[in-house]
Amino acid sequence: MEYNFKEIESKWQSYWRENKTYKVSSESDKPKFYVLDMFPYPSGAGLHVGHPLGYIASDIYSRYKRLKGFNVLHPMGYDAYGLPAEQYAIQTGQHPAITTDKNIARYREQLDKIGFSFDWDREVKTCDPKYYKWTQWTFIQMFNHWFNKDTQKAETIESLVATIAKEGNAGINAACSQDTPAISAEEWNNMSQNEQQQFLLNYRLAYLADAVVNWCPKLGTVLANDEVKDGLSVRGGYPVVQKTMRQWSLRVSAYAQRLLDGLEKIDWSDSLKDIQRNWIGRSLGTEMIFNVKDSDVKLEIFTTRADTVYGVSFMVLAPESDYVKQLTTPDQADAVKEYLDYVAKRTERERQSEVKTVTGVFTGSYAINPLTNEEIPVWISEYVLAGYGTGAIMAVPAHDSRDYAFARKFNLPIIPVVDNGGEIDLSESSYDAKEGKMINSGDLNGMDVKDAIKYTAEKVEKMGIGKIKINYRLRDAIFSRQRYWGEPFPVYYKDNLPYMLDENKLPLTLPEIDKYLPTESGEPPLGRAKGWTTEEGYQLELNTMPGFAGSSAYFLRYMDPENDNALVSKEANEYWRNVDLYLGGAEHATGHLIYSRFWNMFLYDLGVACEEEPFKKLINQGMIQGRSSFVYRVQGTNTFVSAGLKDQYDTTEIHVLVDFVKNDILDLEQFKNWMPEFNNAEFILEEDGKYHCGHAVEKMSKSMFNVVNPDNVIEEFGADTLRLYEMFLGPLEAHKPWDTKGIDGVYKFLRKFWRLFHNGEEFCVSDETPTADELKTLHRTIKKIENDIETFSFNTSIPAFMICTNELSALKCNKRAILEPLVITLAPYAPHIAEELWHALGNRESVTIATFPTWDEKYLIEASKEYPISFNGKVRFKMTFPATATNQEIEEAVKASADTARWIDGKSIKKMIIVPNKIVNVVIG
C-alpha cells in the first residue's frame, strides 16, 4: 500500500473539523496552556510558504502540550483593518469589507490544508462590530483614567477631580502634558464646565491635543513613529512630513518605566528586549533653568552632562518649541521667520539624509548661565527635537559632536572643560566620552566626570534652579487616522470639546459612505457619512483608530470571544491568564509588542486582565526569503543561454517564474508558453542537454516571480511533508531562503516511515516483544524529540526521526510496542500520517488525546554517568579518575565498565585518550 497523502490528509482534516477535535473550554481540571500566533492581515496575495513557518512551529508545540496533558488554547483570527483594502476600495469602489471577507476566505482555505489544530470556534476579526465594541470600550476607559506616578497606576478621573477640587493640582504627581498649568482648588472651582473639560485633557490617558505628527500626504493620514522608517511610510514607502495637528493620542509614555521593568519578568530573546529598551530609551539627567536677559522667560533645558555647564557657549531651541516665540527679538524676527519656513518645508526624509548639513538662526536673546552669570546667545536649529526633553538644550561644543559642528559653522566659542591626560585635541572634533577630569569649571575642577555630573545635579537642585530627571524616548502614540477602514471612535463633540458615548450605545458601527476619499473640504472620509451624529445631533468623530488598536487586546478576546457583556469574563481570564507562548516576527518589536503590553497593563490596572504582562514567552520566527531564478537573454536576440555558458555572451538577466524551475533546471515548454514574447525563444543548452538557471536570494515578492504558494507544495508532497520540511530548513529564528531542493529527502522519510507498517500491499504489525536494540532506538528518539520541542529546536528533530526510521528499517522491526509510541512522537510534526497509522493500529481514539510516550533511561546506556550520544553506531563516554590512578588502572577500569555495558556487545575499544587530569575519552566502534 503506497503512502497516499492526499486521501489521508483530506480524511483527517474533515474528521477534525466534524468532531471539533481541537475545541477547548475554560471549564477543565487540566492545567492550561496558551499558544498564540500573531494573527495575520489577510492580504490579497494569499499565503506564501513563509507565512506558515511560525504557525507550524506553534502547532507542533500545541499538539505536544496536548499530548502532555494540558488544556491548550490555540486560536486564530484576522487583523482585518488595514490600508491595502482601503487603497483598493479607493481605486475600484469595492467596499473594503468585501475585499477583506474574500481574502479571509482564501486564507482560511489555505490554512485548513496545512492541518493546524486551531480552535476555529474562537476566531476573531478586528473589523467585526462584536469585536471592536471592546476596542471602543477600552478607549473610553482610557479617556476616563489618568496615570498616578506615585502609585504607578491608572486611576479614575473622578478621583483626580475630587483631589483638584479640594487642594488643587500642585500635590498631584501625574503623567500629564508638559504644559499643564498649576491651578488651585479655587481656580478649578471657578472654571466653566468647558474649561474643566479642556483642562482634564492634560491628564487623560486617551487625550486630544495638538501634536507634531508624521503626516503622509500621499496616504492622506498621520502615522505613528513605528509606521515610519527612514522618513518614508512603512506601508507604501511615501514621503512623510512633520505637521502640527489636533489628534487623539494615548499616553503610552506614562507606562515607560513599567514597560521597561516588565521586560525583566518575561522570557523573550535578549535582542528583542534590547530593541524595546532602546525604544523606551530611559536616560537619567538634569533639568536646569536658565534665566534670560531682559525677559522673565525661564528657559528650561535637559542634559545628561550637567558637569559641562561651565563649557556652555550657546543655547539651542527646537524650531517647533514654544520658546521660539517668546525669545525671538523684533530685530531678528524676519530671519527667524525665514528659517522656520525653510524647516517647515523640509520632509522628514530630507532632514534625515542631510544630517551633516548644519542650519540655524539666532533669536536675538541671551540666556544667563546660572553658575558663571555669563551671557550666552540663544539659537534655533532643527538638530534639536521638540518632542524630547524640553525641546531646548545647553550647547557644549567642546564635548558634544553636534554642538561642535554647530559652533564651527556659526563661529561660536569652544570651551574645553574636561581634560584627559592632556591628550584632547579640539581642533578637529569634540571629546564626547564621559572620561577624564574637570577643568575651567570653578569648584568642579579636578573632579572625575562622573562625580561632577552627580555633584552638579545636586548643586543646581539645592540652588532651586534644577532637578534630577529621568527622560524617556518613548512618545505617546498618535491614535487618529484620517481613514475610513478602521474602528470609529466612540466620541462626539459639544462646544468643540470631546465627550464619550454611553457604553450602552456600543458598538458604534462604521457608517456607509459613497467614496473612500477625504471630503472636498479636506475632512477624513467619515465626513461623507450621512447623519454621522448622535441622536441629540452632536457631531461624531471623523477620524478612525489606527491598525494597532484592534491588535492590542485580541489575545484577551480569544479567551471569551462570544461574551457580549465584557471584553473577557473574570472566570475565563483567570483560567487562561496570559499567553504562555507567543510566536511572531521581530518586526513588531517597537509597534504591536509595545502597544499591546501597554494596553494590557492598563487593563490590568482596571482589573480586567489578571496578568500584567500579556506574553510570557516570545519567539520570533525568521523570515523565509525567496530564491529567485534567472534566465539570460543574449542581447538583442530571443535566444537564452544557460547559466554555465552565459559568460561567453553579452546577456541580460531576466527573472523567471520559479514554478517553471526544478533543481535549477528550466522547463523549456512552460517557459515558452509563459508570455507571448517567449513563444519562439531559442536556447543554448549545456553539455547535459539542460537549461540551468541562475539564482539569488531575495525577498519573496510577486515582482521577482519567486513566490512559492504552499498549496502547490501540498499538492505535490502533502501537508505533512510541508510541515516537516519547513522545520527542517533550519533554526526557527533564522532567516533562510526557500529552496525545494531538499524536500525530496523529507518526503522519502515519510514514505519510509509508512513502509515500517506495511509489507507490500498489506498493513503488517506484529505483537512480538521488542529487542534491546529496538527499544534503544525508540527511547533515544523519544528523548531527543521531547528535548527538541521543549527547546524549540524543531530542525534537529527531523534527522532524529530519519535515523530512527533507518535503524528500525535495517532491524526489520515492525513491532507494535515500538511503532505505537513512535507514531505519537511523530504526531505533533506530521499529524495526518500519525492519525492514519494510529487508527490502523486499532486505536479508535484520536492520537491527539493519547499521551506523549515517556523515555526510559535504562535503554540509553549506563557505563558512566554521562550519556553517550550514538547516531551511527559510534559511542563515546567520559569517566573521571582520581589523580593518583595510573594509566594502567584506568585502562582496566574502562575496559571492565565498557564490557558490562550492553552497547559494547561485539564492538571493541578503538581509541582511548588518557589525559593528565584523569579524564578518559574512549571511542568504541
Place this chain on the structure above:
RNA sequence: GCUCGGGUGGCGGAAUUGGUAGACGCGCUGGACUCAAAAUCCAGUGUCCCUUAAAGACGUGCGGGUUCGAUUCCCGCCCCGAGUACCA
C-alpha cells in the same frame, strides 16, 4: 556612529555548551534491481600528499592567548545581517 546577532564542506545546516568537527538532508560518484525509466536499496564523498590503500599533515573568517585538549572561553582585527539614529 551606537546596540545586538552571526561567519563551519559544493549547498541547507549538526556538534551532548571545553572532549572523535562536519550528524541529517540535498547534490555528486559508483553499484544492485529493470528491456528501459521511475521508485527502492547498498557503498563512497572536507582539503592536501598518492596509481590505490594504509598512514600522515592541514582544516570551523584572520592574528594572538588560556588549556593535556578550543567551532566553543579571553584579547585584537576583518566581513555579513538586524535594530536604531541629530534623544542632548
